Amino acid sequence: MTDPFEALAQRVAERVLDLVVSALDMNALLDRVDVNALVGRVDVNGLLNRVDVPALLDRADVNALLDRVDVDSLLDRVDVNDLVRRVDVDALVEHTDVGAIIARSSGGAASEALDAARSQVVGLDQFIDRWVQRGLRRKHPAPAGPPALVKGSPIQ
Amino acid sequence: MSAGTRADRPVTSQGHYAGSASRFLAYAVDSTVSSGVFALALAGISYVVSVVTGSHVSWNKGNIAVAIVFAGWEFIYFAYSWAASGKTFGMAILGVRVVRADGTAVGPRHAVLRTLAFPLSFLLLGLGFAGILVQREHRALHDLIAGTAVVYAWDARAARLRFLAREAEPAAGSGRSQQENG
Numbered sequence: 284m285t286d287p288f289e290a291l292a293q294r295v296a297e298r299v300l301d302l303v304v305s306a307l308d309m310n311a312l313l314d315r316v317d318v319n320a321l322v323g324r325v326d327v328n329g330l331l332n333r334v335d336v337p338a339l340l341d342r343a344d345v346n347a348l349l350d351r352v353d354v355d356s357l358l359d360r361v362d363v364n365d366l367v368r369r370v371d372v373d374a375l376v377e378h379t380d381v382g383a384i385i386a387r388s389s390g391g392a393a394s395e396a397l398d399a400a401r402s403q404v405v406g407l408d409q410f411i412d413r414w415v416q417r418g419l420r421r422k423h424p425a426p427a428g429p430p431a432l433v434k435g436s437p438i439q
Numbered sequence: 440m441s442a443g444t445r446a447d448r449p450v451t452s453q454g455h456y457a458g459s460a461s462r463f464l465a466y467a468v469d470s471t472v473s474s475g476v477f478a479l480a481l482a483g484i485s486y487v488v489s490v491v492t493g494s495h496v497s498w499n500k501g502n503i504a505v506a507i508v509f510a511g512w513e514f515i516y517f518a519y520s521w522a523a524s525g526k527t528f529g530m531a532i533l534g535v536r537v538v539r540a541d542g543t544a545v546g547p548r549h550a551v552l553r554t555l556a557f558p559l560s561f562l563l564l565g566l567g568f569a570g571i572l573v574q575r576e577h578r579a580l581h582d583l584i585a586g587t588a589v590v591y592a593w594d595a596r597a598a599r600l601r602f603l604a605r606e607a608e609p610a611a612g613s614g615r616s617q618q619e620n621g
Contacts, residue, residue, distance in 0.1 A: 401461075401534045401593055408458020415572050425456075425575040428590055429542025432454030 452591045454542065456577040457535040462589055468529030473516045477509055514554055522550035526592065534593030540578075540586050553585035 416425070427433045485496045498505055520527040525545050526536040537545050537553065545553075560567025560580045567580030578588050 397532070404461050404464060404533060405452055405458070405591070407460040411460060411572070412458050412577075419573060421575075428455040429538060429540060429576075429588055431542030432538070432590060433542075 453594045455591050457589045457591050458577060459571045461533045461535050461591070462571055462577075465527070465529040465533040465535055468532055469517070469527045470529075472528050473513055476516075477512050480512075481505075517557065518547075518550050518554040521545055521553060522547040530589075530592075534591055535589050536592040537587050538590055540576075540582075540588055542588075542590070545587055549585050549587055553581055553587050556581035556584040559584070 481498050485498070488494070488496045517527060520530075521537050522545070524531075524536070525538060530536055537550070539545055539549060563580065570579045570583065571577050574583075576588055582588055
């Protein structure tokens, strides 16, 4: 007795569902969904804990993935100069084998003495120049060097 | 290793106009070396002459011929050095070099002109050198005539890195030996 009614009810329900779904504007519906709130309710860490990353990586063809990366355009977007400026080269030299390589590649005591002597003389140059500029009451700083050698020097 | 901005620290003096102390000391070294080489050459000639002819040759400092030869030697010493590499022996030691006013490499013409104009700075009671002190680009009279300038040619930043490397190497070496022993 119930089978014909059930079948009918099911057909009616499916038909109604089709009509409702076809009448729905899914984009408008999605626009009304607060995705941030939705994501906020998701325990991402818990989700990630359940992911078997090694198995995932085993299934991924990393080489194929890298082949699809446009490295040139990626590097174009990186400010390498800024990156290098942020590196503490002094610390790099002091705490890594780079320092040892530099020390071995550069000269010995003579080179060290020459560096020290030149540094002293440059200091004396700057000391004299500072007092001369002060004595001449110059307001504008002099150019640091010839334009071809020092960036920012005015071209004459 | 720590990352930090180092843009505030002067990176190098390379290419900057050289100051008076560096230039004076470079000239003092050059003057000593060129005079010493000349004196050695005269002594060598005297020795060869005495061996060959048996007669002793003495060089009178007031001799005009010796003075002319000395002037010629000084001209060659400075002009050749500046034309070849932009620096003399003294300049190489002090880490400075001669360039054209715009910073490009000095050629034979500028080198010869600078060498010829160089004595003028002396002849005007040394006032020609005052430009090194007071001129904005530290250019002496002979620099202005020849269209040249003197700049630092050594990399102060590289020197500091070498210094740090030498400081760090003993510590790194002892650390490695401890690891090897352990």
